[in-house]
Amino acid sequence: MPKSKEFIDSSDDSDVERPKAKKAKSQEKKSKESSSSSKKGEDEHKFEISRTRFVNVREFKGKVLIDIREYYEAGGEMKPGKKGISLSVDQWNKLKEVMDDVDESIKQF
Known part of the structure; x- marks a missing residue:
């Protein structure tokens, strides 16, 4: 029996791929945040x-x-x-x- 509700039906490929997509999106979000924060620091001295x-x-x-x-x-x-x-x-x-x-x-x- 699966431990997570996301993997109840292992025959459905969409449920299996969901955690990967969430992980990729969270990594992408972190990447965007770090690049925007570095740009924000640069823009602090730009007029x-x-x-x-x-x-x-x-x-x-x-x-x-x-x-x-x-x-x-x-x-x-x-x-x-x-x-x-x-x-x-x-x-x-x-x-x-x-x-x-x-x-x-x-x-x-």
């Missing part, structure tokens, strides 16, 4: 400046970079493109220092 342009603060080879990049859509996801620039923290601070001068130049146009 939209237009529909396809973002500023992203990230670490690369032990250095903090401020990445200003154009993105494109592929397979329902926004992915970084080739067009962009990565600034070191020193370069970012210098850019902030000249921001008022840049604003004045913009007004002259």
